Amino acid sequence: MTKPSSSLLTKILAWFFLNLVLSAALVALFFFFQPRVNFYTVFGQQISNRLRTAGMLIAHDLNENPRKNWHRILTRHQDTQQVNFALVLADGFCFSSTNGKPPKEVIMSARKTLALGPPPGEVPPHIFFGPQSLGPKTGIMKNPIQSPPPLLAKPHLIMKTRNPKRYWTGIKIPLLLDPSSDLKSGLLLVSSNSITGNGFFFDPLPWMMVAGGVLLISVLLWIPLVRNITNPLGRMTLATEEIARGGFDVTIHEPRTDEIGRLAKAINHMTSRLSAFVRGQRRFLGDVSHELGSPISRIQMGLAILEQRTTGENQIRVKDVLEDVDQLAGLVNELLAFSRAEINRKSVKLDIVSLHPLVQEVINREDIGNINILNEVAPDILVRATADLLTRAVANLIRNAAKYAGTAGPVQIFAEKRKENIALIVRDSGPGVPETMVDQLFEPFFRPESSRNRDSGGVGLGLAIVKTCVETCQGTVSACNGNPNGFTVTILLKKGV
Known part of the structure; x- marks a missing residue:
């Protein structure tokens, strides 16, 4: 069974998500290694709106209060907006919402920005926030909240500092440093240690929703495509596994013209060829075994008569030949049993069989x-089985255990309930077989030469007959070595009602 982590669907989806992660990582690296991130180019609309609105509100509050209260005003707006505010004047004097001051490089950039403006006393109102209405005498904005100007002002300063790591942006605001003086320009700085400014620079939620929507749409588009590939391959895998177990009546129906459809047709063609080959092999074995039976019987009879009429060395030679003929007769009988066991599974009727009396009858x-x-x-x-086939399988297992491990200890035969199945287990106390040969034991004519050879009577068909009989009963058979010794064969059959 394929592990979920190694399935084709998992691999395709993993590559898809890896592609998304790498794309996001490249964007993040771009922002991380840029010495000056131009937020306005990427998120200009959001930055301009929030910065301009904050500038109008803070400028109004500052101009309505004496300079000694400016720190408190900036602190109040800091608590509201969740970003730090600082005000830099043209002479370098700073007001901050925190106890510290901005870094020197930020102050220098702010003073340079302020120096680019018009001379003091000649500050046109629209330089700060766009066209707006100012008081005719005081220069203070009238209702900045109720009458937002139609044009947006671009931020006058955007930069990033590394020690400490913070993101900065700023906008010029009009200030009345003295009630009797004209408007002066000051640079309102907004800073945060987050690239989003806690939503002040830009709100990541809409972008996350867009990314999530793109991801969802991509997954919805990819899943049918991937399923269209993996589902047929999964069905073909199950079919080929059934073919490997000898089920040549399997047919794959995939009405497609692509590579998967051609693969299905190739598997069907291969199955029909294998089925014809196996049927021919079975027929050949049965015919040869049947044709050899009569001549061998006549040879045995003739040698038996000849043995009685000879004496001395000639009689010994006749006995040796007779033993070879008996061994040949045993091989032919096993071939006949094997060919008879290789019958069509559909023609076999399964009955309810009681295991205990069947096993006891075989032992007796x-x-x-x-x-x-x-x-x-x-x-x-x-269990559900055919009594004759199951009897033949159990008899072969008992003979096999008695022949190769009978002197090492008792041979146990017992059964276990496993969900909807019954496991019939035959366990001996012998030396077992080499671990590398366990999977080959049920192949015809296979013998582990190190412990089982023809001299002890085996021709390599006993377990092959067991496998054929059990599979005809719609069961499975497996073998394993014991620990530290012994050999176990397990027959798994459907539970009887």
Whole structure:
């Protein structure tokens, strides 16, 4: 089964989100490494609106109060706007909403900005906030809140400091430093340690909503495309796994003309070819085994008669030949059993079979001798299977365990309930097989030569017959080595009702 972390869908979505993250990281790096971030170019409309409105309000409050209260006024606006305010005059004198002063480089830039304005006493009103109405005698703005000017003033100063790291912007405001004097210009500075200024420079929420909308739309557009690729591949994976288990009646229906459709047609063609090949192989094995049966029987009969009529060394030679013929007859019989087990699964009818009496009948019939075989299957265990096929499978497992591990200890046969299935387990106490060969044990004619060879009677078809019989009963079979020794074969069948 494919892990979610390694599926094609996960990988495609991971690359998609990685692309978004890298794009966002590049934008963030651009702002981080710029010595002077031009906020106005990116967010000019929002900065101008908020800065101009704050400048009008603060200028009005400052001009209505004596200079000794200006620090308190800036502090009040700081609490309201969640940014720091500072006021720099042309002579370098500063008022700040905090106890400290702006860095020297900021003050120098502010004084340079103020120096670019018109001479003192000749400050036209529109230089600060655009066309507006000023008092005819005092020069103080009339109702700046109720009558906003139609034009927007661009910020007069935008910069960034690194020690401390802060973002600065500023706008000129009209000031009455003396009731009897004309309007003077001062630079109102706004600073924050956040690039957004806590929403004063620009509000990130609309941008986040836009980004979220783009992300959502992208995901909604990508998911059908990805599913259109991964779903057919998933169905093909399940089909090929079934084919690998011997289910050649699987057909993949993918009416597509792209690469996936061509892959489905290729798998269907491969399945039909494999099915024909396997059927031909089974038919060949059955025909050859059947045709060899009669000649071998006649040879055995003739050698038996010849053995009785010879003496001395000739009789010994005849016995050796007869043993070879008996071994050949055993091989032919196993080939016949294997070919008969390889029958069409659809023609097999599954019945409710009680495991305990079936296992006990096999033990009694095999007559293993002094080998201790323990039938520990509970009497109430029922499975769905064909009795003849299951009997043949259990008999082969018992003979296999008795032959290769019978002298090492008892052979246990027991059953376990596993959800909707029943596991019939045959466990011996022998040396087991090399771990690298466990997966090959159920292949026809395979023998682990280090512990099991033809001299001990094996031809490599016993477990192959077990596998065929169990799969015909719609079950599965597996094998594993014990710890520290022993060998276990597990047959998994559907639970009987």
